[in-house]
Amino acid sequence: MKKKIGVLPGDGIGPEVVAEGIKVLDAIASRFNHQFDYEYALVGAAAIDETGNPLPDETLAVCKQSDAFLFGAIGHPKYDNDPSAKVRPEQGLLKLRKELGLFANIRPVTAYDSLLHMSPLKVDRITGVDFVVYRELTGGIYFGEKGRTEDAAYDHCTYSYAEIERIAHLAFKAAQNRKKKLTLIDKANVLETSRLWREKVTAMAKEYPNVTLDCMFVDNAAMQMIQNPKQFDVVLTENMFGDIISDEASVIGGSMGLLPSASVGNKTAMFEPIHGSYPQATGQNIANPIATILSVAMLLDHLDLIDEAIEVRQAVNASLRNGMVTQDLSKGQGFGTDRVGDFIVNHILDGEASGSQNNI
Amino acid sequence: MKKKIGVLPGDGIGPEVVAEGIKVLDAIASRFNHQFDYEYALVGAAAIDETGNPLPDETLAVCKQSDAFLFGAIGHPKYDNDPSAKVRPEQGLLKLRKELGLFANIRPVTAYDSLLHMSPLKVDRITGVDFVVYRELTGGIYFGEKGRTEDAAYDHCTYSYAEIERIAHLAFKAAQNRKKKLTLIDKANVLETSRLWREKVTAMAKEYPNVTLDCMFVDNAAMQMIQNPKQFDVVLTENMFGDIISDEASVIGGSMGLLPSASVGNKTAMFEPIHGSYPQATGQNIANPIATILSVAMLLDHLDLIDEAIEVRQAVNASLRNGMVTQDLSKGQGFGTDRVGDFIVNHILDGEASGSQNNI
Ligand SMILES: CC(C)[C@H](C(=O)O)[C@@H](O)C(=O)O
Numbered sequence: 001m002k003k004k005i006g007v008l009p010g011d012g013i014g015p016e017v018v019a020e021g022i023k024v025l026d027a028i029a030s031r032f033n034h035q036f037d038y039e040y041a042l043v044g045a046a047a048i049d050e051t052g053n054p055l056p057d058e059t060l061a062v063c064k065q066s067d068a069f070l071f072g073a074i075g076h077p078k079y080d081n082d083p084s085a086k087v088r089p090e091q092g093l094l095k096l097r098k099e100l101g102l103f104a105n106i107r108p109v110t111a112y113d114s115l116l117h118m119s120p121l122k123v124d125r126i127t128g129v130d131f132v133v134y135r136e137l138t139g140g141i142y143f144g145e146k147g148r149t150e151d152a153a154y155d156h157c158t159y160s161y162a163e164i165e166r167i168a169h170l171a172f173k174a175a176q177n178r179k180k181k182l183t184l185i186d187k188a189n190v191l192e193t194s195r196l197w198r199e200k201v202t203a204m205a206k207e208y209p210n211v212t213l214d215c216m217f218v219d220n221a222a223m224q225m226i227q228n229p230k231q232f233d234v235v236l237t238e239n240m241f242g243d244i245i246s247d248e249a250s251v252i253g254g255s256m257g258l259l260p261s262a263s264v265g266n267k268t269a270m271f272e273p274i275h276g277s278y279p280q281a282t283g284q285n286i287a288n289p290i291a292t293i294l295s296v297a298m299l300l301d302h303l304d305l306i307d308e309a310i311e312v313r314q315a316v317n318a319s320l321r322n323g324m325v326t327q328d329l330s331k332g333q334g335f336g337t338d339r340v341g342d343f344i345v346n347h348i349l350d351g352e353a354s355g356s357q358n359n360i
Numbered sequence: 361m362k363k364k365i366g367v368l369p370g371d372g373i374g375p376e377v378v379a380e381g382i383k384v385l386d387a388i389a390s391r392f393n394h395q396f397d398y399e400y401a402l403v404g405a406a407a408i409d410e411t412g413n414p415l416p417d418e419t420l421a422v423c424k425q426s427d428a429f430l431f432g433a434i435g436h437p438k439y440d441n442d443p444s445a446k447v448r449p450e451q452g453l454l455k456l457r458k459e460l461g462l463f464a465n466i467r468p469v470t471a472y473d474s475l476l477h478m479s480p481l482k483v484d485r486i487t488g489v490d491f492v493v494y495r496e497l498t499g500g501i502y503f504g505e506k507g508r509t510e511d512a513a514y515d516h517c518t519y520s521y522a523e524i525e526r527i528a529h530l531a532f533k534a535a536q537n538r539k540k541k542l543t544l545i546d547k548a549n550v551l552e553t554s555r556l557w558r559e560k561v562t563a564m565a566k567e568y569p570n571v572t573l574d575c576m577f578v579d580n581a582a583m584q585m586i587q588n589p590k591q592f593d594v595v596l597t598e599n600m601f602g603d604i605i606s607d608e609a610s611v612i613g614g615s616m617g618l619l620p621s622a623s624v625g626n627k628t629a630m631f632e633p634i635h636g637s638y639p640q641a642t643g644q645n646i647a648n649p650i651a652t653i654l655s656v657a658m659l660l661d662h663l664d665l666i667d668e669a670i671e672v673r674q675a676v677n678a679s680l681r682n683g684m685v686t687q688d689l690s691k692g693q694g695f696g697t698d699r700v701g702d703f704i705v706n707h708i709l710d711g712e713a714s715g716s717q718n719n720i
Pocket residue numbers: 090093094243549550579
């Protein structure tokens with residue numbers, strides 16, 4: 001199989017972790033006889049430095065022509081203290097989402113048994129946690145009209161039926177393939193947009209009779225996420241609440257360095273570790289590449305390369321089981337970013353040699 | 361001293377916990393020779409049942425004429441499944457905040473040493489946690505224009521300079537009296553209102569040179585609240601983010617049943633446990649009265665009855681130390697709501713007898 005893969009390393013540790021992701025894609029290509037054609041492009045601070053634009057037209061074109069693309073991270077300390085600066089790295093990300101219609105951000109949250117001790121939460125609260133957040137990504141207050149009047153500022157939040165419907169279908173379908181529970185997070189006791197979400201999703205539930213729908217106010221959800229995260233299976237929510245709740249959920253497993261994400265739309269899709277550009281770690285070969293490598297697994301799933309995705313996840317599990325991890329996950333020194341990537345690559349290539357263990 | 365105290369018991373366990381709060385106020389009045397004149401009024405589902413209105417005019421009048429008022433909880437299961445119903449209990453609360461100009465919601469978050477084992481968080485993360493959240497309460501997306509178009513819904517978020525300034529002054533002053541650190545939570549990389557908050561609060565910081573200001577994006581704050589809650593001293597944020605973050609923070613200590621709040625404005629002020637109406641527990645004498653009793657302590661502080669407030673807090677600490685607690689805090693049976701109230705009342709009245717221990 002031949003596929004076009006866009007590669008947007010971005011800023012900070014982005015290029016380092018993306019390099020490991022590409023090594024893994026290469027290993028999969030070699031093992032399964034695929035051809036992945038990579039096209040690299042600039043985004044974020046790296047793109048501003050070079051072109052003055054956090055999302056140059058060429059980058060957008062690369063993404064549009066890709067079957068899927070891998071994204072590292074964006075952000076540089078020089079922009080941190082002035083969020084009102086005219087040109088900022090994250091504008092590149094927001095524009096990418098909007099222009100490509102990447103309306104659903106999908107974030108699996110898994111508490112790995114071997115890492116429970118790293119979590120800020122008590123072990124009995126999180127053992128077996130396994131859910132996925134569907135966050136709407138191209139609507140709501142992020143993309144509404146915003147501006148200033150003489151003595152005030154405003155942001156408008158809007159949601160249409162169509163925007164709610166398309167992501168809700170994805171979430172219901174995901175629930176059908178999982179534990180058949182969907183939790184809608186909203187603030188329907190205060191917001192009109194939330195009432196629309198609740199009406200629409202409640203009505204749609206009739207089309208998915210085997211899925212149980214639960215509606216939860218966002219303030220309560222922020223508590224439940226910590227009190228009892230095991231109750232969740234598929235979580236569906238709007239853009240702003242999703243930003244907050246999915247980051248909150250990311251602490252459960254004990255490491256941001258493990259969590260992948262997908263942002264999907266109608267055409268191409270984007271795959272991205274949820275961690276940021278982590279400037280302090282840049283160039284030190286200490287960044288955890290696993291979130292990116294698991295994003296590669298989601299990318300393979302998206303391309304319907306299911307066995308290939310399984311292979312990547314098995315290799316990642318082996319690295320965790322064998323303590324072949326970066327310093328964020330180890331009490332001692334930890335291995336370098338590239339060494340962890342090598343281990344995973346070799347595990348994938350070795351699968352080839354050891355024959356019968358393939359694709360279990 | 362003579363004071364007018366409004367009493368709005370509300371729904372569910374509201375009346376039960378408020379009854380204990382009033383017992384404590386009576387004990388303080390007797391011990392310190394004050395006169396508290398109570399005026400009771402209906403709010404929430406109780407008010408809808410009786411008058412069709414979640415905030416009858418008489419209730420508003422009672423509050424306006426009070427020096428301060430105690431609020432129980434609102435909400436009844438019969439409204440839970442239909443957030444688009446025309447008349448709902450929480451409209452009473454929202455209208456109360458707006459009509460009385462209660463622009464700052466103040467929520468202390470304390471991890472009590474004797475209760476650390478109850479927290480979903482690991483003990484080392486929370487030992488010594490002691491911060492306070494200042495949430496803006498009468499602006500933002502809660503009170504902006506909202507409505508429907510043919511195929512969409514909208515909510516507008518607006519903040520003026522003046523709205524930001526008045527609560528920011530309160531928060532800076534609180535920080536001056538505490539550990540001198542203020543954390544502003546916003547989403548200044550996306551929202552124009554957040555950029556205004558950050559500009560304004562950053563500029564105001566010059567007036568409070570001994571306070572360190574830290575600005576944090578709300579998604580990061582949702583993580584930090586669990587990863588490292590000890591870093592916070594005074595947290596300042598807008599209405600919607602405050603709703604989410606302060607509820608998230610409430611899980612740290614291990615029990616919602618202990619957390620009080622104040623909602624202050626220019627004239628009267630409201631004091632309210634942060635827990636809800638907890639319908640399942642209604643009438644069973646099992647609700648924890650301590651959140652309400654600590655709200656009474658905040659009420660006394662507000663009336664400048666500082667020694668009296670200390671006395672209440674000491675009595676609460678004694679009940680916690682002595683295991684004189686309701687079932688939510690005890691491994692065994694726990695004591696009844698009224699028994700816990702009695703213990704605290706007696707502790708206050710005994711202080712009188714034991715003379716020299718007063719007002720330590
Ligand atoms: C960088 C920022 C604009 C972005 C968002 O808020 O969506 C980030 O927090 C995320 O969740 O991907």
